[in-house]
Amino acid sequence: MMTTTDVFVIGGGPAGLATAIAARQRGFDVVVADGAQPPIDKPCGEGLMPDGRAALEKLGIGIPAEVAHPFRGIRFVSGGLSVDASFPNGAGQGVRRTVLHSIMVARAEAAGVSLLWHTPVTGLHPEGVLLGEQIVRSRWVVGADGGHSLVRHWAGLDRYRYDRTRFAFRRHYRVSPWSDCMELHWGPSCQIYVTPVAADEICVVLISSDPHLRLDVVLTAFPELVARLRGAEPSSAERGAISATRKLHRVYQGRVALVGDASGTVDAITGEGLCLSFRQAEVLAECFAAGSLERYQQVHRELARRPALMARLMLTLDWKTSFRQRVMRAFGSDPRLFGRMLAMHVGALSPMDFATNGLSLGWRVLSA
Numbered sequence: 001m002m003t004t005t006d007v008f009v010i011g012g013g014p015a016g017l018a019t020a021i022a023a024r025q026r027g028f029d030v031v032v033a034d035g036a037q038p039p040i041d042k043p044c045g046e047g048l049m050p051d052g053r054a055a056l057e058k059l060g061i062g063i064p065a066e067v068a069h070p071f072r073g074i075r076f077v078s079g080g081l082s083v084d085a086s087f088p089n090g091a092g093q094g095v096r097r098t099v100l101h102s103i104m105v106a107r108a109e110a111a112g113v114s115l116l117w118h119t120p121v122t123g124l125h126p127e128g129v130l131l132g133e134q135i136v137r138s139r140w141v142v143g144a145d146g147g148h149s150l151v152r153h154w155a156g157l158d159r160y161r162y163d164r165t166r167f168a169f170r171r172h173y174r175v176s177p178w179s180d181c182m183e184l185h186w187g188p189s190c191q192i193y194v195t196p197v198a199a200d201e202i203c204v205v206l207i208s209s210d211p212h213l214r215l216d217v218v219l220t221a222f223p224e225l226v227a228r229l230r231g232a233e234p235s236s237a238e239r240g241a242i243s244a245t246r247k248l249h250r251v252y253q254g255r256v257a258l259v260g261d262a263s264g265t266v267d268a269i270t271g272e273g274l275c276l277s278f279r280q281a282e283v284l285a286e287c288f289a290a291g292s293l294e295r296y297q298q299v300h301r302e303l304a305r306r307p308a309l310m311a312r313l314m315l316t317l318d319w320k321t322s323f324r325q326r327v328m329r330a331f332g333s334d335p336r337l338f339g340r341m342l343a344m345h346v347g348a349l350s351p352m353d354f355a356t357n358g359l360s361l362g363w364r365v366l367s368a
């Protein structure tokens with residue numbers, strides 16, 4: 001067992017693996033330790049937006065078409081109305097979480113990352129990390145241990161600016177995708193989103209503020225989905241997860257930096273969590289190379305700004321059905337508005353263009 005390394009990554013989920021690969025690309029010796037065994041599954045909407053795919057490509061990772069399913073854009077469905085638009089910067093991909101994890105593990109192995117599975121990290125040490133009694137000395141330590149991060153706590157970084165919690169439940173169904181979009185169905189105080197993940201499989205996620213709400217019960221409020229899923233066999237068990245909105249005061253302390261969900265989260269409704277992790281990983285590795293984490297704090301905040309704004313905007317539609325239906329009618333009266341909102345969502349539109357779009361949308365909502 002190695003006792004010294006340049007970078008020790010705690011957590012081998014998407015964020016940890018992305019950081020490990022990005023650090024290896026800059027020539028560092030990297031160890032990743034995870035308490036679980038790959039391929040690691042996690043309830044997730046399994047949608048990779050075009051900006052997320054681009055970030056993965058920088059890490060040398062492409063998802064082969066035969067293990068994923070493309071989607072050209074997003075479709076909103078609410079109360080008998082629907083609106084859709086294509087991404088301006090390429091297609092998204094739906095990919096099973098276990099498949100994505102296997103591909104990232106293979107890339108990390110090929111890049112020369114040392115991977116320790118079934119190896120929970122038990123604490124931090126002034127010079128590195130603790131694996132039980134053993135100390136592994138490391139110049140940099142990365143906390144990529146997810147939303148319930150212990151590293152965050154150990155490093156004294158557990159101070160949030162804002163924390164909202166929603167509850168998600170995910171299940172797969174064996175059925176051919178009926179749409180070339182990722183779909184977001186709006187219901188009474190909840191949303192269901194549907195991602196095509198294979199030619200014969202979809203991923204369905206329910207998100208709401210009610211921890212007791214379950215897919216089978218709530219589906220009855222979504223007649224279009226009920227019709228689509230009639231006769232479709234579930235191909236996985238329903239699994240729950242927390243979807244939190246959490247912004248940390250600081251994302252590093254000394255030699256320890258947080259990345260991915262450990263470093264803060266945006267509501268799952270954005271489908272941007274993976275992309276955010278991959279981008280943070282790139283910047284963090286640049287900071288290791290520069291010998292200072294100061295820039296990481298600043299860029300981390302900048303990266304989170306757009307997804308956080310989009311989450312807030314999208315969740316205003318959850319406020320009142322009548323308001324949402326007005327917005328849907330406004331989008332319907334000028335479909336370019338929805339297209340521009342989507343472009344903003346995936347980073348293809350500037351904040352200035354967005355402000356202009358917001359004004360046009362506001363006007364249309366008032367007159368809808």
Ligand SMILES: Cc1cc2nc3c(=O)[nH]c(=O)nc-3n(C[C@H](O)[C@H](O)[C@H](O)COP(=O)(O)OP(=O)(O)OC[C@H]3O[C@@H](n4cnc5c(N)ncnc54)[C@H](O)[C@@H]3O)c2cc1C
Pocket residue numbers: 010011012013014015016033034035036040042043044045046047048049052119120121122144145146147150168169170205241242243259260261262268270271272273274275277
């Ligand atoms: C319901 C839902 C739907 C979502 N849908 C989408 C979507 O469609 N698109 C998208 O881009 N994002 C989506 N997201 C967000 C995305 O899933 C997360 O941002 C992403 O999983 C973050 O990865 P991570 O590596 O930070 O954390 P995780 O995937 O949670 O990985 C953390 C890892 O750390 C390990 N670990 C924990 N403690 C220790 C320890 N002490 N020692 C060693 N290992 C440890 C765990 O075993 C785990 O493997 C969704 C999230 C939710 C909740």
